[in-house]
Amino acid sequence: MEQELDPSVPCCQHLLSAILAMEPSECLISHARACGGGSITDQVQQFISDHCLSTPGDFHAPYLKTFLKKLITQVEFDRGCVLDHLYELYAHYISSFKDDSLGKRDGRICKRISFLFPDGCSELLSFPHSRVLVFSLQCSLNMLEGDTGCSIWPSSLFLSELILSHPELFSNKSCFEIGSGVGLVGLCLAHVKASKVILSDGDLSTLANMKFNLELNHLNVEDDMLQRNKDPNMVKCLHLPWESASESQLQDIMPDVVLGADVIYDPVCLPHLVRVLAMLLNQTNLGSCRQHASCKGHSPNIEHENGEHNHEYAIDKSDGGCKAIYNDGSSSLSKEAPVAYIAYVIRNIETFNYFLSLGKQANLDIVDLTDSLKPVNLLCYMKSYNQATVRLLRITCSNIRNIQ
Numbered sequence: 095m096e097q098e099l100d101p102s103v104p105c106c107q108h109l110l111s112a113i114l115a116m117e118p119s120e121c122l123i124s125h126a127r128a129c130g131g132g133s134i135t136d137q138v139q140q141f142i143s144d145h146c147l148s149t150p151g152d153f154h155a156p157y158l159k160t161f162l163k164k165l166i167t168q169v170e171f172d173r174g175c176v177l178d179h180l181y182e183l184y185a186h187y188i189s190s191f192k193d194d195s196l197g198k199r200d201g202r203i204c205k206r207i208s209f210l211f212p213d214g215c216s217e218l219l220s221f222p223h224s225r226v227l228v229f230s231l232q233c234s235l236n237m238l239e240g241d242t243g244c245s246i247w248p249s250s251l252f253l254s255e256l257i258l259s260h261p262e263l264f265s266n267k268s269c270f271e272i273g274s275g276v277g278l279v280g281l282c283l284a285h286v287k288a289s290k291v292i293l294s295d296g297d298l299s300t301l302a303n304m305k306f307n308l309e310l311n312h313l314n315v316e317d318d319m320l321q322r323n324k325d326p327n328m329v330k331c332l333h334l335p336w337e338s339a340s341e342s343q344l345q346d347i348m349p350d351v352v353l354g355a356d357v358i359y360d361p362v363c364l365p366h367l368v369r370v371l372a373m374l375l376n377q378t379n380l381g382s383c384r385q386h387a388s389c390k391g392h393s394p395n396i397e398h399e400n401g402e403h404n405h406e407y408a409i410d411k412s413d414g415g416c417k418a419i420y421n422d423g424s425s426s427l428s429k430e431a432p433v434a435y436i437a438y439v440i441r442n443i444e445t446f447n448y449f450l451s452l453g454k455q456a457n458l459d460i461v462d463l464t465d466s467l468k469p470v471n472l473l474c475y476m477k478s479y480n481q482a483t484v485r486l487l488r489i490t491c492s493n494i495r496n497i498q
Contacts, residue, residue: 099141105129106141107210107226108475113146114206114228116157119164121477126165134169139177147183154203159187202232202303205246207278209258209472227258227285231276231307244303246276249355249437251476252484254282255469256435261286263351263435270294270349272334272370273357277304280329281311283353292347296335305331336366344373352434352489358449359441365452372456375432375491434489435463459492 099106109125123134130138142165147158162184169176209227234244257264257279267290269283274293283291293308295301305315314328334343352374357367440446453460463486473479 097137098144099129099137101141101145103129104210106145109142110146111208111210111226111475112477113142113161114208115476116154116203116205117476117478119161122161123164123168124477125475126168133172134165134174136175136177139165139169139180143177143179143183155187155190157203159184162187201235202244203235204230204232206230207246207251207254207473208475209255210474211258211472212470229278229281229307230310231278232303232310233276234303244276244300246278247356248439248479249484250275250278251473251479252437252469252481252486253279253353253355253435255472255481256437256467256486257282257286258472259469260467264288267350267430268292268348269351269353270347270374271353271355272336272367273354274304274331275300275355277307279353279355280304280308281313284313284329288351290330290349292330292332292349294332294334296333296337298333301331301333334370336363336370339366339370339373341373344370347374348432349374350430350432352432354434354436356438357436358438358446361445361448364445364449368449368452368456368458371434371453371489372458372491375434375458375489431490434487436487436489437484438487439483440485453489457492459490461488462486463488 101107101110105125105128109122109129112122112125126134126138126142129141147153162180166176166180166184207229211225211227213225231246232244233246264283265286265288267288269288269290270292271279271283272294274280274295277293280291280293293304295304308315308329308331316328316330332347352371354367358364438446450460464484467486467488469481471481473481
């Protein structure tokens with residue numbers, strides 16, 4: 095009898111992770127063949143039965159039915175023998191669920207996103223003994239019917255990889271996400287121990303689903319922005335339609351880091367998005383430092399990347415960060431200025447150029463970091479997600495005046 099497959103072997107880990115994430119059947123078949131050295135052997139089928147289909151949690155019946163049909167078809171096409179248990183399981187789905195009811199049983203499904211840390215990256219995990227970090231996420235089945243906020247988008251996966259790959263940019267910092275969707279970015283921020291995690295969305299049904307996902311992953315949800323709860327497992331959730339967000343509403347947030355995934359898509363929403371970014375990134379949170387500096391009789395000085403100087407404040411933009419530095423050299427007067435990281439996929443170049451134009455009008459400094467700040471590929475098993483298609487912007491405010 096041949097030896098059973100080891101679940102810790104990368105190819106087996108990829109197959110299991112792909113099934114949990116509900117990757118397309120073609121992706122699963124490709125991983126299954128990799129486990130069997132090119133063919134779907136009896137050992138691979140047994141591994142799927144023992145480790146992939148017996149994982150705790152409810153699988154979406156239509157998904158498993160489609161996968162099992164594809165799996166059986168491929169094994170038979172290769173003139174192999176299909177395990178009796180897989181035939182029996184497929185027959186169960188055929189008899190229990192009719193085609194016309196499969197897609198209507200529930201509008202939500204649960205995907206499990208596994209971040210696989212390669213050798214040498216264990217220091218990025220809060221529990222180094224394991225190289226796998228898994229989040230369960232309730233998502234929508236109706237992405238094309240307006241329920242986009244409850245879907246997992248490529249830029250959200252990219253930002254999540256970025257956070258886990260570069261925790262130093264987010265740890266011990268107050269982080270605020272606009273358009274948080276299913277909450278995956280927030281889960282990663284909490285994992286790397288951001289000092290505060292505030293998530294927001296303009297759609298109430300999306301916000302409710304987001305809170306469900308946070309609690310599903312053992313985080314506590316706080317709705318009251320005025321509370322100052324220091325519970326490390328506490329995440330604040332905020333209903334924030336961009337078109338109605340006011341400066342007074344955002345004053346209680348004043349984050350160190352703003353994040354956004356795939357928020358540059360609708361030209362109608364872009365003026366409101368840019369206005370919110372401008373208010374969040376404006377240097378009003380440095381008011382006390384400026385006042386202290388002026389009392390000492392010192393004028394703030396600005397130094398740009400090109401070496402030019404303006405007499406307002408200095409910005410150090412090294413390592414993807416942004417720090418305001420006052421010219422008296424006092425450490426008490428040095429404070430990191432807010433910075434935004436926006437991940438996006440260009441679907442319409444005119445819309446993106448419109449965003450850049452609005453950002454320039456709002457005195458926002460927008461820099462493309464795609465080639466200089468790259469995340470580790472932690473989702474290598476996902477063939478539906480291509481990290482290379484996502485771009486990364488760093489946005490800062492180019493002056494300290496209040497932007498109305």
